[in-house]
Amino acid sequence: MTVELPVEQFPTLQQTGICRHTFIRRVPGIDVSHDKAEALNRLDAVHQKIRQSMDIGDWNLYTAEQIHGANIAVIDANSDSHFYGCDGLVTNLRGVALGVHVADCCAVYIVDPRVPAIGLIHSGRKGTELNIVGNAIQRMQRSFGSRPADLVIQLSPCIRPPHYEIDFAAEIVRQCRSAGVEHVHDAGTCTACYPELYYSYRAEKGKTGRMLALLGLEQD
Numbered sequence: 001m002t003v004e005l006p007v008e009q010f011p012t013l014q015q016t017g018i019c020r021h022t023f024i025r026r027v028p029g030i031d032v033s034h035d036k037a038e039a040l041n042r043l044d045a046v047h048q049k050i051r052q053s054m055d056i057g058d059w060n061l062y063t064a065e066q067i068h069g070a071n072i073a074v075i076d077a078n079s080d081s082h083f084y085g086c087d088g089l090v091t092n093l094r095g096v097a098l099g100v101h102v103a104d105c106c107a108v109y110i111v112d113p114r115v116p117a118i119g120l121i122h123s124g125r126k127g128t129e130l131n132i133v134g135n136a137i138q139r140m141q142r143s144f145g146s147r148p149a150d151l152v153i154q155l156s157p158c159i160r161p162p163h164y165e166i167d168f169a170a171e172i173v174r175q176c177r178s179a180g181v182e183h184v185h186d187a188g189t190c191t192a193c194y195p196e197l198y199y200s201y202r203a204e205k206g207k208t209g210r211m212l213a214l215l216g217l218e219q220d
Contacts, residue, residue, distance in 0.1 A: 032209030148180030
C-alpha cells in the first residue's frame with residue numbers, strides 16, 4: 001500500500017519548469033509537543049524521506065538560523081550548510097536545496113526563471129515589519145541581476161485573522177508589489193484553522209512541530 005506523504009506543492013512554482021519545491025505539512029503520528037530542537041529531531045527522518053522522494057536527497061541542504069530578522073545570506077560553492085543570524089537564503093547554484101522551517105510564519109518562495117536564481121524567506125510578524133522580502137529581492141538584484149518583473153513569488157500557508165491579530169501575509173504581498181513584482185501568489189490558507197494539516201505555534205502554545213519549505217534549482 002502506498003502511503004501518501006504530507007506534502008503540498010504550488011502550481012505557480014511547478015509552471016516555471018526550473019525548480020523543485022515542496023511544503024512539508026504536519027506529519028501524523030509523531031509527538032512534537034516539545035521544544036523546537038527536539039521536535040525537529042523527531043521529524044528529521046520523515047523530512048529526509050521526502051527529500052529522497054523528490055530526488056534531492058543527495059543535494060546539499062542549506063538552512064538559516066531564523067531569528068525573526070531581515071538578513072539574507074547568499075549561498076555560493078564555499079558556503080557552510082547553516083547560516084546564523086539570517087532569515088532568508090538566495091542562490092543561483094543548481095542542485096542545492098534551500099530549507100526554511102515554519103509554524104504560523106510564512107515561507108516565501110522566490111523564483112527567477114530568467115537568470116535563473118531562487119530565494120526562500122522566513123517572514124513572520126517581525127520579519128514582515130522589517131520588509132525581509134524586499135531585502136531578498138534587492139539582494140537578488142545585486143547578486144544575480146534579477147529583475148523584479150521576472151520574479152515568481154509564492155507564499156506558503158501561515159496564520160491569519162481571526163486567529164492572529166494582523167494579516168502579515170497581505171503585507172508581504174503588498175511589499176512584493178511595491179518592489180515591482182507582478183507575479184505574486186498566496187496560498188490563502190490559515191495554519192491555525194487546520195490543525196490536522198499544519199503545525200501552529202499560536203494554537204498549540206509553542207509546543208509543536210515545524211513545517212519544512214524546500215526549494216532548489218534543477219540541475220542542468
